[in-house]
Amino acid sequence: MTPIIGVVGGGQLARMMLPVAARLGLRLVFLARPGDAVAAVWPDVVEGEPDAAGLRRLAERVDVITVEHELVDLDTLRALAGEGLAVRPSADTLDVAVDKVRQREVLGAAGVPMAPWTLAGDLDAIGAFGAEHGWPLVLKRPRGGYDGRGVWMVDDAAAARAVVDEVDGAALLVEPQVALTGELAVLVARRPGGETVVYDPVETVQVDAMCREVLQPPRVSAVAAERAHDIGRRVADAIDSIGMLSVELFVSGDEVLLNELAARPHNAGHLTIEAAATSQFENHLRAVADLPLGAPTARGPAAMVNVVGGDVDPYERLADALAAEPDVAVHLYGKDYRRGRKLGHVTATGPDLDRARHAALHAVDVLTMPAS
Ligand SMILES: Nc1ncnc2c1ncn2[C@@H]1O[C@H](COP(=O)(O)OP(=O)(O)OP(=O)(O)O)[C@@H](O)[C@H]1O
Ligand SMILES: [Mg+2]
The missing domain is CATH 3.30.470.20 (ATP-grasp fold, B domain)
Incomplete structure (x- = not known):
């Protein structure tokens, strides 16, 4: 039997799964909020947040869980997998996907080519990286950025200081600005x-x-x-x-x-x-x-x-x-x-x-x- 698929999230990515599900006759249940893009057009929606309570309510209804975004309670996904539910992708995969620093650690070790980078805890560390690799630099929040929110191009230490202030001194991923073609x-x-x-x-x-x-x-x-x-x-x-x-x-x-x-x-x-x-x-x-x-x-x-x-x-x-x-x-x-x-x-x-x-x-x- 084809499994019932639980999808965490109800935005446009979830919504674009619907024509496929309708054509192949797949059964989908979404964990979504009432105003989300799927909620208006699909009957099988569990209302809730992607937290422990929401995920467990979804899990009761489905054979396998997947996601349309990564901001999900990974501990609960791990626990559900431990209890025998199929979680695809796994919490370990999502753990890498949510964090640009983890991506570089794991994929650097796997031989994937990337620009030099560091995780800088303060302005001095950013300055030292700039002195070694040259300005301009790109500063990024390791987690939670999207559509360019959380990415800053900085030409010099003064511009970097403004970003450090904006993020209240949180650690930043630092890279040289790549000469993109x-x-x-x-x-x-x-x-x-x-x-x-x-x-x-x-x-x-x-x-x-x-x-x-x-x-x-x-x-x-x-x-x-x-x-x-x-x-x-x-x-x-x-x-x-x-x-x-x-x-x-x-x-x-x-x-x-x-x-x-x-x-x-x-x-x-x-x-x-x-x-x-x-x-x-x-x-x-x-x-x-x-x-x-x-x-x-x-x-x-x-x-x-x-x-x-x-x-x-x-x-x-x-x-x-x-x-x-x-x-x-x-x-x-x-x-x-x-x-x-x-x-x-x-x-x-x-x-x-x-x-x-x-x-x-x-x-x-x-x-x-x-x-x-
Ligand atoms: N090191 C870099 N050198 C040059 N350009 C960069 C660099 N890092 C990021 N950029 C530019 O900024 C864009 C956004 O960066 P990134 O993909 O990290 O941000 P995001 O907000 O997570 O992205 P998305 O819009 O895909 O959610 C890149 O697609 C690229 O155009
Ligand atoms: Mg991007």
């Missing part, structure tokens, strides 16, 4: 027992340290793409990931370095819904249910552009966007409009990357700007 993400699906499929790397384009576009194929050298592929597989094995894994990578010419990883479906993989033989959401659920994985094969050039809250609620502009770009796939997550918030995305496929990119960007412009 691009960024990649490589998606990997891995099943219990180790069956693995690796998607061809995609290019990610960040604006103000927040992902704006994802492009397939990436505009990087064949050598860089091949290296990204190898790193993806190596990371998945090193942390024993189950389900989807997204590894974000810095590219500098042919050199490819680790940025960070997420042990779940990820924004970089949204275009797999329309532009791969098997979407990341499908392969996540297949892996978690221990079903055979689907082919990751790309279906040709594609571009995904995020819909970030602009001057207008995108729902007001939906009809205009659909009329303006009838070939693109518009995804709106049902979230309340707020400026700067990720509210949806648009994916366009073919015939070439340039045209896909322009169509997706145009649709997003219409969705985020008031009618003139």
